[in-house]
Amino acid sequence: MDSTNTGEHTELDDLALPRSIVMRLIKQVLPQKSTAQKEAVKAITNSATLFISYLTSAAGEISSTNNRKIVMPQDVLGALEEIEYPEFANRLDAHLQAYEASLKEKKLKLPQVDED
């Protein structure tokens, strides 16, 4: 089973996430002295790009069935359930609260300037 499409430059390569960051994430789940072959890192990087598209499309469908134009966080959480990654949705709630809290904080600190 040769690694077919890892040879020539594909459209996925233009959308690839930075190799160094993907490598760091991979290393975090491997024991110290373990490695990941270059072809494996490329396969995981391309898979991550497809995961983003897969998740986004599911979230987009949820937002449009609710007649909304903007994809909102609850659409992403709902989409994760639909594409069978419910464990991610549970862990993301905490991230959402932290993000929204940090936005509020920023708003409080701003002098009374009306944002555009």
Added chain:
Amino acid sequence: MERPLGKTVLPLSRVKKIIKEDEDIHSCSNASALLVSVATEMFIEKLADQSFQLAKLQKRKGIQYRDVADVVRKDDQFEFLSDLFSI
């Protein structure tokens, strides 16, 4: 794997660029893009971890392409990647 809450290590601009590839998407809030990005971090870790478990079964210390392909072949959660691995 705990990580700072509300932050992502992936470049949000790149994540948004991939999101915009989908013509059906009008627009995506920043919070949504952040959630997609953090979920993608979790996805990368999950795929890497499961690939490593297969490598370990064969007494190997490193992940090879065929480990990732085997995970996609075996686990339904990764079924959406079948074309990428021509399975």
